[in-house]
Structure formats: structure tokens, C-alpha cells
Amino acid sequence: MLRFKFLPKFSFIIPFAFVVFTIIGTQLHELGHIAVAKYYGYETALYHDSMTYYHKRIMQDEDYIKLKELYKKNKNLEYEEFSQNVKDEVEVLNKNLDKKYSKQVNNSGLYVTIGGPAQTILTSIIGFIILLYRRRKRYDFKLLDWIAVFLALFILREVFNFCNAVFSFLFFNQINFSGDEFGISSTLGFNQWLLPSVMLITGLILSLYVIFRLIPIKYRFSFIISGFIGGLLGYFIWFGFLGEWVFRLF
Template identity: 40%
Template sequence: MGHIAVAEFLGYETTLHYGSMNYDNSEISSLLDSIYIENQYAIENDLDFEERTVFERDMEKFYADDFLVLMGGPVQTILTGMLGLIILIFRRHRIRRSGLKIADWLAVFLSLFWLREVFNLLHSILLGFIYREEGYFGGDERYISEFLDLHPGVVPVILGFIGLGLSMYVIFKIIPRRFQLIFILSGIIGGVGGFLLWFEVLGPVLIP
């Protein structure tokens, strides 16, 4: 939904699927293709041609919009996690006095959106080992690194470790000790089970 929000804001039509989203940039893509076909030699040899200004402007927009849509997912995750974390920090003294209320548990849920960054990192590394891929990083975070001309692992690793640190703070400093073990165990079981249930059973049926 973070990707979709950005794409819709930029004026593109979007489609939501159970594990991805698409946005229709075919209009600008077709325009760029037609200009390229007509001026291929000039473009490849950095020569002037009649539509060079239009081509360069639209190419810049094409890549800029693609990057912004790509950023939408991780940014939404980070903002959601930070919102929950800020609420918990402001309410931490009340939590210590009176325990976690419903609003506090909701803030815990929001703050642990940071675990997505941890999961993305571990999931991509695990798949890299299993399938013997050249790279061990994937997802939006990897593509952001590549957009910024960084090593593919820079953004995934940084966000993964930040997410791990903040999640551990919430679990071990905010959640009462008597709930920590059951919270961790139920989180692992529910997280893995929910992932498999959605991606293998429900998702393909409800949102193909």
C-alpha cells in the first residue's frame, strides 16, 4: 500500500495483488520507446536530435517516479514503526505504573512493523543460500541500494539492524517480562504461519 499511495499521488493507475503491486506507466514508456526507435543512433552516440530535450526530461521523470514508488514501501514500513515507537516512548512511564492497555498493545503492533526489515534481510539471505544465488540480498531495499549506486546489501543491512535493535527495545524494555517469552513464541509461530497462509493459500484466491 505504501507503493500504491506514492504511485497514485504521482497520477498513475495502480493494481494491487496479494504479493505485489503494479502501476501503469505505459504512456511515458511508449513515448520514450518511440523517440528512442526514431533516434537510436543519435542517442547511443550522444548526438543532438530534435526531441532530445523531451527525451531527457521524460527519462528523468521515468526513473525518478520509479524510484519514488520503490521507496514507498520501505518508507511506509518505517513511518508506521516509528509512529508506534514514539507512542510507546511517550507512554512508557504510564505503562510501568499501570501496565499495557489496549492502546499500548496497538502501539506495540505498529512499532514492530520494523520487524519487516529484519524479515526481509533474513529471508533474502536464506533464499540466497538455498538457491545458490550470486547475491544474498533482495526486495525493495536491495533495489534502493542499486538505484543509489551502492552495494546491494547496504540498505538491507542497515535497515535490518535498525529494525532488530528497535524491535528488541520494544520487546525487552516495553513489554512486561512475564509476557516476553509467550510474545516471542507466538510472534514466530504466528508470523511464519501467517506468511504461509497468506502467500500460499488465501492471497492467491482473494487478490490474485
């Protein structure tokens, strides 16, 4: 149920909050990957839109040092623009490193991939539980309730990722996707769309319940409009320029 009443002050705050929680949600998601990688003893690095992990000994490996130097010498070129000799040398070095430092020991690579979505889902469930608990009491939404709303809506990441993949498939003919859920499905031997589809349905059910059952009616219309705008702004601001700038700065 909606009341088509726009709340100006509230509608100014919500987009800003969505921008902030888009950034927080992205970093927490990557920290979910990192937590699992740390558990398996890997070295890790956090970036604005991703993370990497590798064996501790690899930093001192001669092949790794040579590979790093090659990329440094060609830092102004894309890989496709490398000379054939450089490409051949990169391929040999990568094969050597793959032999010495396999990432998939005891399925650790799969578990690291699962860590990100698992963190997102866990955070959403925590927010959802807080909302259900506080719903027993009859009062207007407080700050804690709104924080719980944004935590619960972390699950919208799954909806966005699915829609983004569909868009890439329909308009750019992309057939292979690098998202965590696609990778997990493929690794487990399923169709790559299986887990993303399950997560899409889960994300829609949870987020729609939060918006249309838990958020007070007087806020819903403004929240939906402002939230949509804020979510897009958060994505384009963080992934477009701010995230890379912040990580270069620090």
C-alpha cells in the same frame, strides 16, 4: 530479562494477532508504493503480495492491447514455454512500450520503490512513539499498547527480508534480489546489500528494545514464542494461499 512462564490464554491470542498484522502490514507496505505512484500520476493496481503502476494512456495503446492478448492466448504457459515467435513478438512490443512510456521520469520509479519501506518505517516509528509516551504512566498493558507494539514491530519486515535473502543466497545460490531495499541500493549505485544491512540493524535495535524494554516482563516469554509461530503462520497463510484467494474473490 525473561521470566520463563508460559501464559496459555495470552499465547493463543498472540499468534492470531501476528497473522492479522502480517496481512495488514503487507497491504500497508504496498499502499506506500501506491501513494507515491498516485502522486506522480500513474495508474496502479494492488495485489496480495505486490503492486503495479503504469501510465494512464497505456491501457488504450495498440501495442499494450496486442501484448495483453498474447499473454491471454498463452495463459496456461510460463514465459519460458512460449514459442520463439511469440517471445520475439513480446520483446518487440515491450520495447515499443518502453520507448513510449518510460517509468523513470524524474526518478519517479525510485521514489515509488522507496514508498513501501518508508511507509513501514513510519508506521513502526508511530507505534514506538505511542509506547514511549504511554510508558510514563504505570499500569498494565491495555489494548492500545498492544496495537502500538504490533505497529512498532512492522520493522521486523526488514529483518525477515534480509534473513530470507541470506537463506536464498546460501542454499539456492541466488545473487540478485528483487526486494525494495536491494533495488534502492543498486539504483543509487551502492552495493545491493548496503541498505538491507542498515535496515536489518535498525529493525533489530527497534524490535529488541520494544520486546525487552517496553513489553512487561510477565508477557515476554510467551510473546516471543507465540509471536515467532504467529509470524511464520501469517507469512505462509497469506502468501501461500489466502492472499491470492481473497484478491481473486474481490
